Amino acid sequence: MNRGTQRTIDASIRFPLVSLFKAAVCWMLIATVFGLIASIKLHTPSFMEECQYMTYGKVEPIFWNTLIYGWLFNAGLGCAVFLLARLGGVPLKQGVSLMIMTVIWNLAVVIGVIGIMLGDQLPYEWLEFPSYTAPIFFVSFLGIGLWCAMAFRARVQRSTYASQWWILVALFSFAWIYSAAQIMLVCSPAQGAFQNLVSAWYAENVFGLLIAPLAFASIYYLIPKTLGISVVGYRYTGIAFWSWILFASVAGAAKMVNGPIPVWVASVGVIATFGLLLPTTTFSIQFLGSLLSRFSKIWDSASARFLFAGVVSFIAVMMFKIWGALRGSQEVVQFSIFDSGVNQLAMFGFAGMVFTGASYFILPRLLNKELPSSTLVDLQFGAHVLGLILLAIGLISGGIHQGELINGSTADMLTVVNTMRGSYFLTSMGLSLLLLGAIAYNVTFFWMLLSTRSEKEASTSLIEEAPELEYTAS
């Protein structure tokens, strides 16, 4: 495949893809702002206290939902569409209908945010959007999923690559878990305590079967592209793939420890979480092995740098998840902000950094423009890495401390709040840095989008691809 074909392919998806990334960067900014507000409210509760649309109980779910369904979904889908087109080796049709579907999706997110502010939220983790948004999400997702399935079918390169498997998993699983959760929580709710089980199952699967697969897809594609090598140990991908789906889809039940549902359910969840060690080890060897074998190259490319940070975050997240599910540590961290910290590291650190890295690979090719300022990219990278470290210390180590006080002592709750103030401050500082990074990202993106092409950019093809790397393994 020569550069000419690639450009035709890119041109066929430029319109929907640019709008997806537009939505993604805006939601990233919005989500980070809400996260920061929620975090500030924890140490300074008088902050915006007069506004009944911005209580902590509303800002917190808005933060998570815009983060997941706003930023990460749009960014992940953008990467997925690009990969489907490039790996399939054929220009895609019906880009407009994809765009209409994603616009509807984003409208649903907007309606959901307003709904939460007005007080219609549901009390289920990551499903807080009011029930009336569910049909809109479902229909638009069905459209998106079908479009992607068609795009996959239309491929001319018949053999498939790991990225494509992961995209298929994400699309199919989300349709499954979302409809199952809506049916069992809203349409015909399970009895009392079991709603909590369904909700925990759903939330864990949003990470394990939607966000993480989209990020894996991007990593499998970007490692060969940015480093010029095939993924180390690629032949073990199948093991990692199937074991991840198997264990990740059960892991959510581990949250139910000591709760009001049968004990064995939580035990199965704990075993499954422990089983995630297998795919995690495989991924770590594949991703870190590849990145470390070309370590000097990482710093030359914006994409590879973000990818590296994402992979390191992923390994940290999985270690914390597995450790946190063990019986002894559950007794410490249950009900603390530890889980929130691990999830924020997973969303901002793992998925967020990987998608950002991917967008720095995709956008120049899509727009045939150079990144406007490497300083801004450096600033974003630095701010994000530092922010993530502060966030991890504040929430994860702070959460362990908080858990020790809540679960391991009879300390007064006011004392706990007082002790935690430092951790909450640290989290706010971390989120401020993430906000700085998000602003830098937005500036880069819109600068690139709005600038007119320089003579060099207009006359030549900027990017010299190595087409032999397009199908790295099959």
Place this chain on the structure above:
Amino acid sequence: MNRGPFIFLGVFIILSLTWALVINKPIQESGHLSPIFDAEQGGRLPMNAKGGAAQGKLVYQEFGCIACHTQQVRVSSGFDLQRGWGERQSVARDYIDQTPALIGNTRLGPDLSNVGQRRSDREWHLLHFYNPQITSKGSNMPSMPFLFETREIVGEPTNRALKLSAEYAVADGYEVIPSRKAEALVAYMKSLKVTYDLKEAPKSNDVMLEELTAALENAK
């Protein structure tokens, strides 16, 4: 693995089986509980919530109180009993009337399963919602002034008005009246108490040990 349908099928089978195992099976097994009738403990268990409390539950949901408060008591780990948050383990039967069940998974504040037992004073709750600093200095719970109306006293002061200390008092000639939502939320708080025993609910490790010892004695 070069074919889409193969991947679809594999994923479909795995997801169906795991869903059947961790979601469907427990619900089939113990997700269709019915209430118990026990004349000694006052009839139907769990007891039904009253009307005002049901309104208050909606307010609780609306403001996302679940983000910081759980409603479940554990006996096998933690210090829930010692903290006075309850007397026994929360079990599935306690929640059968609740849709949605506001169980929660984060404790930035105390557990509320039995808050109605600990705090039965209406005035305390109202002051706490108006400004938590009045009743719990140093708390990071948000105040909810928008659930109250500060209005000019016309004629005699209303007896529903909050009794604010000098530090938090509003301007002279004004009073703070709780809205209907505030009253409903208080009714809900006061309704949150588990005052009955259930056979399947363990009380504490000590009690369980006693029961086991007694059972062993009997067996001998």
